[in-house]
Structures are given as structure tokens and as C-alpha cells.
Amino acid sequence: MKFSFYIYISNINTRIVANIEKIAVKKNWLIYIMFYCSVVSLFFAFPSFDAWDASSGRLHSFLLQCESITEFWKENKISNVNYRITVPLLVGIIGGGHTTSIIIRFIVGILLFGLCAKIIYDYTKDRTSAILFSITLALTNPGATSFCEHRGMFDGIAIFLVMLPFYFKNHFLIIFTILLAFFTDERTLVSTGFLLTHGMLNSEKGLGIIRRIFNNYNLSILTGLIIYIFIRYQINVAYGLGLQEVNQLKYGWKFLNQFNNVPVAIWTGLEGFWIVILLNIILLYKNQNFFSGLIFISTIIFLIIMGNSVGDTSRSMLYLFPAVIVGMKQISKKIPNNETRNILILCLIISFIFPSYWVGAKSSIWWQYPMPIQIIRWTFLL
Numbered sequence: 001m002k003f004s005f006y007i008y009i010s011n012i013n014t015r016i017v018a019n020i021e022k023i024a025v026k027k028n029w030l031i032y033i034m035f036y037c038s039v040v041s042l043f044f045a046f047p048s049f050d051a052w053d054a055s056s057g058r059l060h061s062f063l064l065q066c067e068s069i070t071e072f073w074k075e076n077k078i079s080n081v082n083y084r085i086t087v088p089l090l091v092g093i094i095g096g097g098h099t100t101s102i103i104i105r106f107i108v109g110i111l112l113f114g115l116c117a118k119i120i121y122d123y124t125k126d127r128t129s130a131i132l133f134s135i136t137l138a139l140t141n142p143g144a145t146s147f148c149e150h151r152g153m154f155d156g157i158a159i160f161l162v163m164l165p166f167y168f169k170n171h172f173l174i175i176f177t178i179l180l181a182f183f184t185d186e187r188t189l190v191s192t193g194f195l196l197t198h199g200m201l202n203s204e205k206g207l208g209i210i211r212r213i214f215n216n217y218n219l220s221i222l223t224g225l226i227i228y229i230f231i232r233y234q235i236n237v238a239y240g241l242g243l244q245e246v247n248q249l250k251y252g253w254k255f256l257n258q259f260n261n262v263p264v265a266i267w268t269g270l271e272g273f274w275i276v277i278l279l280n281i282i283l284l285y286k287n288q289n290f291f292s293g294l295i296f297i298s299t300i301i302f303l304i305i306m307g308n309s310v311g312d313t314s315r316s317m318l319y320l321f322p323a324v325i326v327g328m329k330q331i332s333k334k335i336p337n338n339e340t341r342n343i344l345i346l347c348l349i350i351s352f353i354f355p356s357y358w359v360g361a362k363s364s365i366w367w368q369y370p371m372p373i374q375i376i377r378w379t380f381l382l
Contacts, residue, residue, distance in 0.1 A: 016345055017128060020135075024127035030114050033131050037113035037138035038147070045144040045356035046371040050378065052150060054098060062101070062152030066092045073239040082241045083232055086161075086184040087154045102150055108160045109146025113137060119166050119325060123332035124340060132344035133328065139351040140271045141314060141358065141368075142321040148356075148368050155318050158184040162191050166198065166325050171220040178224035187319045189228075190306060193299025194322040195221050200292045201330065209291060255309040258362040262308045265359045269307075269317025272350035273324045275343060280327030283334055296326065314358040 023032050054060060061081050065072045065088035073082060091100050113134045121130035137143035146156025161181035165174045178195070181188040199218035203211070214222075235241065255262075270277065277300070284293035300323060307316025331340055356368040369377065 013342065013345055016132075016348070017341060020128050020131050023131055029127055029131070030117055033117050033134050034110050034114040037134050037143070038110050040135060041109070041138040041144050042147055043371050044139060045141075045148050045368040046374045047148045047150060048369070048374065049150075052098075058152035059098065059150075060152070062088060063097055066097055068092075070239075073235070073241060077240055078242040081152075083183060083235070084154070084185055086180050087157060098150075101152075101154075105146045105150070105154070105156055108157050109143070112143065112146065112156065112160045112163070115160065115163055115167060116325075119163070120328055120332075122167075123329050124337055126337045126340070129337060129340050129344055132341060132348060136272060136344060136348040136351050139348065140273060141268055141356060142270070142318045144356055144368065145315075145318060149315075153312075153315065154184055155315055158188050159318060159321055162188045162195070162319075162322055163325065165195055165217075165221065166322070171216065174217070174220040175224040175227070178221055179228055182224070182228040183231075185319075187303075187307070187316055189225070190299060190303045191319045191322045192221055192225060193295055193302070194326050197292050197296045197299070198322075198326050198329065200295070201289065201326070212291075254311070254361075255305060258308065258313070261313060261359045261362065261365070262304075264357070264365065265308055265313035265317050266304055267354075268314045268357055268359060269320045270324065271354050272347035273321075275347050275350070276324050276327040276331065277320075279343065280323075280330050283330045287334070296323065299323070311361045313360050315360075 023029055023036070026032055052059065054063060058081065061072070061076070061079065065081070065085065069085055069088060069092070076082065087101060087104070090104070091097065094100050096103075116137055117130040117134040120133045121127055124130065134143075142156075142159055145159075149155060158181055161177050161184060164177040168174050168177065178188075178192070181191075196213070196218050199215055199221065200212045202217070203215040207215070267274070281293065281297065284290075284296065300320060303316070303320055307313055307319070310316060331343065335343070355370075357365060358368060359365045
């Protein structure tokens with residue numbers, strides 16, 4: 001029998017959909033997918049527990065913040081974590097230090113899969129597409145970071161918080177969650193561009209450009225931004241704080257020095273989900289949403305430049321993830337569900353093939369080892 005590559009790929013597609021539909025028909029499908037995606041994520045990118053060092057670095061700073069934010073500000077006038085206070089305040093209230101932060105991260109990581117599945121289902125009305133999306137997320141760094149990053153960094157929580165405004169309809173909840181996101185990591189400020197694009201694309205048809213920009217949804221986002229700036233200014237005035245990255249500009253622009261790592265950093269941010277980004281740009285152009293497209297593309301470019309101007313480049317690229325949700329909303333409007341499934345299967349396969357690599361600075365690159373390799377390391381190598 002003559003081999004047909006097309007038939008072979010079609011058979012793979014059919015098998016993937018058939019297996020996922022077994023989960024999709026279940027009554028508590030969201031709970032199943034949260035559990036399943038968490039297992040998948042941990043299998044392909046397992047945390048390196050042996051790399052923790054609470055005596056130095058970000059983790060040490062985080063633990064000091066948990067003890068007293070104000071004392072940390074008094075002793076650390078220039079630090080890039082000075083305004084990242086959401087998690088330290090929460091852990092300080094609950095108690096338990098690093099252990100509590102790990103539990104919170106794991107819970108948020110699990111909830112992120114459910115949240116994204118619910119958002120995509122609301123867009124497509126197709127459980128299979130929603131599950132395909134969440135499994136793809138589990139195979140990419142935005143989905144893995146909550147489980148793997150335990151050095152006093154909370155990108156997974158920041159991403160979860162900035163995703164909530166895509167789901168919430170209540171303006172006060174939108175303001176509250178976006179404010180928490182800003183105080184978890186200031187890179188979410190740039191991700192605001194994707195939320196504003198989302199607001200514009202989903203505003204009432206026939207409105208002028210000004211009313212589309214300043215619709216009720218976007219006003220909630222901008223209100224959260226204004227409140228954040230006000231609070232941050234008051235903290236700055238009271239404690240005279242600065243940012244380490246701004247202080248380092250006198251030594252030169254890092255983007256040019258670490259330019260050789262930029263392509264890999266960009267790819268590791270979204271992996272297979274870049275297909276959704278490219279399709280969204282095409283759809284925005286074909287539907288003549290030029291101003292929304294300008295904000296969308298400008299936010300991506302700015303985040304790429306800014307994110308590659310700091311040392312932890314792959315981490316910064318995680319904040320591109322809200323752009324994928326914007327893209328999925330437009331795809332759900334213009335593309336039939338069977339084709340949407342095919343797009344997501346392609347995203348899934350690409351993300352499955354590409355391991356969980358991270359890059360930073362000029363030449364650092366490391367693999368977040370899968371669970372079997374971690375077990376071998378701990379058993380025979382360490």
C-alpha cells in the first residue's frame with residue numbers, strides 16, 4: 001500500500017480529537033482538564049528542587065518581603081522587586097514563607113488551565129477546542145512556570161491575574177485583578193495593550209474610534225492603571241525607591257549585548273501558540289481593524305524589545321500569552337470550529353516537539369528537565 005503523508009496526518013488528527021472528546025463529554029470536564037493538564041505539564045517540565053537557595057537572590061529577597069515590606073523598602077532602595085508586593089503580602093498574612101508560596105503557585109497553575117479552557121469554550125462553544133488549548137498551554141512555558149519557578153518569582157500568578165479580565169464582566173473585579181497583576185510583576189503593564197485591544201475588538205459596532213478606545217471595559221483597565229501609578233508614586237515618595245534595571249542603563253542597553261539570544265527567547269515565550277498570533281494579525285488586516293492591529297502589534301514589539309533588555313528574557317516573553325487569547329477570540333468569530341481544532345492541534349504538536357527551554361542574558365540557555373530525567377539526575381548524578 002502506498003504511503004500517504006496526508007492520510008497519516010489526518011489519522012493522527014482524528015485520534016487526538018477522539019481521545020479529547022472522551023474528556024469533553026464528561027459532566028465535570030473542567031476539573032478533569034485541570035488535573036490532566038497539570039500532570040502533563042509536570043511530566044514534561046519538572047521543577048529542579050535542588051536549585052533552590054533561600055540564602056541569596058530573588059528567593060532571599062522574597063522571604064525578606066514576607067517578613068516586612070516596609071523594612072525591605074528601607075533597606076533596599078534600588079531593587080526590581082520593590083513594587084512586586086502582591087504575593088509577599090499574601091504570604092505574610094497567611095504565614096508559612098516559601099512553602100506557602102509553592103502551594104499558592106501550584107493552585108494558581110492548576111486554575112490557569114481551567115480558566116483558559118473556560119474562556120476558550122465561551123468563545124468557541126466547543127469543549128474540544130477548549131481542551132486542545134489547555135493541553136497546548138501545559139506544553140508551553142506560560143503553563144509550566146507556576147510549577148517550575150520557585151526562586152521567588154511569580155510570573156505564573158501574574159499571568160493568571162492578567163487573564164482574569166478576559167473572563168470577568170464586573171468592572172470592579174476587572175480593576176481589582178489588574179491592580180493585583182501590576183503589583184505582582186510590572187511586566188503586566190505592557191500586557192495591558194492586549195487587554196485594550198480585546199476591549200476595542202469587542203466594543204459595539206458602529207462606534208467612533210474614540211468611543212471604541214474608551215469603552216467601559218477599557219475604562220476599567222485604565223482605571224486600574226491610574227490607581228497603580230498613584231499608589232506606586234506614593235510609595236516612591238515615602239521610601240525613595242528606584243528600579244535596578246533603570247539604574248543599570250548607565251552600563252549600556254542590554255538588548256544589543258544579548259541580541260544573539262533574542263530569537264530563541266521570543267520562541268520560548270509561546271512556542272506553538274505563535275501560529276495563533278500570526279493568524280490573528282492576518283484576520284485583523286483582512287477585516288480592516290487597522291487601529292486595533294496597530295496596538296496589538298506594537299504591544300508585541302514593545303514587549304519583545306523590553307523583555308530582551310533585561311537578563312531573564314524567556315520569563316519576560318511569557319507576558320505575550322494574553323495576545324493568544326485575543327487571537328483566539330478573533331479566530332472563533334471568523335473560522336469554523338473544525339478548522340479551529342486543526343489550528344490548535346498544530347499548535348499542540350509543535351509545542352510537544354519543542355522541549356521546555358529557557359534563555360537569559362547573552363548566552364545562558366537551559367532545559368527544564370522532564371520528570372524522568374529529573375529522577376535520574378537526583379538518583380545517579382547529584
